[in-house]
Ligand SMILES: Cc1ncc(C[n+]2csc(CCOP(=O)(O)OP(=O)(O)O)c2C)c(N)n1
Ligand code: SF4
């Protein structure tokens with residue numbers, strides 16, 4: 084059982100605070116929570132909303148059906164009222180003077196004023212909603228008191244919540260609590276925590292929505308974690324700094340969105356030819372150019388795979404959900420270190436900004452197999468940074484830490500010493516050395532996640548943050564009697580082909596589901612396997628695909644192909 | 646696999662034209678490092694791309710040759726995380742002031758303890774002689790056949806205006822002074838700029854060795870390097886007389902002075918603390 088609430092208003096009306104408070108309370112009651120944000124690229128006015136789903140089972144996606152709406156302005160009512168399910172409510176302040184079938188017009192502002200706290204109108208509304216869902220005052224009061232003084236959250240006004248609580252009677256059965264300890268976080272925080280768990284010591288970035296939250300989180304915690312968080316003058320500086328820090332011996336990362344990633348491209352190749360480990364996060368938003376700054380898309384897959392002139396090994400990993408983002412970010416550092424390559428993490432606005440509950444994240448700090456040598460046994464000044472090896476990996480030393488060993492690295496083609504060369508023999512030897520690392524990388528690949536019915540003749544293919552919506556879509560389809568299986572890719576480059584080879588030949592309907600307009604995963608799969616898709620579900624309006632939309636799209640694709 | 650494997654680190658073979666001013670700069674850099682008695686493994690020389698930027702290839706120290714225009718960002722980052730390294734940037738005027746102009750401005754603001762030696766030949770050498778940001782207005786090149794239509798940049802004025810703590814000008818033809826300036830710049834606590842006049846025999850037929858030689862003079866004790874307005878007026882001297890020496894020197898707080906959490910154990914030597922991460926995870930409940 085789950086419910087879906089929408090909180091809407093103009094920017095600057097305190098929506099964000101209220102959303103955080105409501106989800107914090109719901110989580111503490113013990114529910115699974117899933118919150119998405121829809122905000123415009125402006126600081127005041129406009130129409131912003133968040134949707135909070137809560138229930139007794141893990142929630143994986145936004146839903147368009149609403150149980151209730153809290154409308155802080157008339158526009159919210161106008162835009163969202165039609166999505167309210169039968170028996171639902173639209174809570175407004177009576178002062179807005181609105182009437183209508185589902186309307187619940189209450190004296191929110193008057194109650195707040197009566198308490199001498201006109202700002203606490205949100206807390207009154209909070210009380211109303213919690214009461215409607217049958218949450219008892221006693222546990223609620225304990226939770227509210229527990230929230231006081233939490234530094235990342237302006238705590239609700241307990242008296243105002245109580246006032247709101249008294250305005251209504253319970254209407255809905257509360258879901259039963261999940262019964263397990265949960266963490267709640269968004270995709271940005273998951274990436275930042277994954278990086279810290281990988282012992283990242285250096286993060287440079289230039290602010291760009293929707294990637295900035297990673298930098299903000301790291302900056303908030305830089306003192307206790309002992310990390311450099313540097314706001315660079317531009318993305319070119321950011322990535323070149325990260326490369327310099329990594330060369331100098333720490334794990335380093337940069338993060339941005341598509342526009343900033345464009346500026347980073349030359350240095351991506353620098354990481355490739357210098358063989359300096361690097362993790363680059365691209366939190367996708369709709370492009371081209373500035374596009375839709377605060378919205379979501381998955382249209383940088385091809386770009387991430389091909390970014391940069393010349394040929395060099397790299398990995399591209401799409402993050403699938405919050406827990407996956409934590410784990411994969413950590414893994415990215417290990418892979419970057421082991422193969423001395425750039426690893427690109429693809430997130431998107433939906434994943435970055437969606438907060439959801441997950442089972443407790445495990446604490447596991449890795450510094451990975453770093454292939455860092457102390458050059459022991461070497462004669463003085465005989466260390467070769469780019470010594471030719473069978474697996475293509477040349478052990479690194481940290482500059483300054485091994486007496487009488489020095490190294491030179493060069494973005495020009497170079498010999499084993501890192502000195503510029505132009506001979507064709509040495510060029511080919513070095514290019515081959517770098518590409519031999521691909522064999523090792525292929526051995527590390529994780530096959531896509533498989534969901535659903537292994538016998539189904541319909542196979543869905545998706546990647547990255549669609550994992551969540553796909554989970555719900557697959558079970559809806561199976562419930563509706565349309566058996567489907569689904570492959571959800573995390574590792575995308577090199578493309579793992581085991582599952583594809585196993586499942587594509589058996590699939591009558593092959594439908595790719597992507598948050599872009601051209602079907603970038605489909606083209607990649609065709610390129611690597613020679614197999615084409617038979618249908619597609621694509622969305623590129625900047626709004627996240629919901630499970631219901633996926634179900635409708637898949638049904639249509641199956642029918643039109645049959 | 647290379648045919649012949651050299652058993653020891655051998656410096657790269659210089660790719661400079663005979664008589665190029667870069668040789669003098671390289672000699673001064675070697676002399677400065679010798680005099681400072683810095684062990685090679687504790688020195689990192691960073692360049693971008695260009696003729697000047699090949700300097701890291703030719704010096705007995707760690708070398709990092711990155712991208713054109715991007716020498717400063719990796720240099721400051723290396724110093725931030727591995728402060729035991731002496732970090733020196735040797736690169737061209739095009740690299741420092743043109744392609745990398747934005748980094749130049751912000752590296753001054755950041756004030757990380759590195760030395761920046763700009764081989765200022767007032768031309769793009771490696772790409773065969775186009776105007777650089779410091780090329781004189783009206784100077785004819787293949788790409789500026791009617792003469793460079795833009796004003797030349799004055800890097801010393803710019804650095805002073807941006808608040809740089811150490812601003813000096815050297816000349817590849819005055820090696821003793823240049824060595825001295827390099828030593829002082831490396832010793833200086835903070836970002837230190839030495840703009841080095843460097844004849845390019847092949848592509849700058851105006852600013853030749855003789856042209857510079859006729860004009861340059863050493864600043865003497867009458868110049869007070871702690872005086873910003875004096876420095877600014879010296880920085881404007883160009884044409885008939887060109888001053889060499891330390892125009893300005895005044896220490897300012899370093900980037901790291903504002904970040905006490907980075908003091909103590911260098912980041913490169915730190916070990917992760919599971920308790921700290923656990924506390925962050927606990928905060929998610
Ligand atoms: C992104 C990029 N653009 C252009 C070039 C070509 N390029 C290489 S060096 C250079 C200019 C070199 O001038 P300068 O930095 O003054 O060094 P010099 O050769 O004069 O010592 C240019 C334009 C490049 N390597 N990379
Ligand atoms: S082109 Fe000019 S700067 Fe380059 S090596 Fe030759 S003389 Fe020196």
Ligand SMILES: [Mg+2]
Nearest residue numbers: 737738768770
């Ligand atoms: Mg030049």
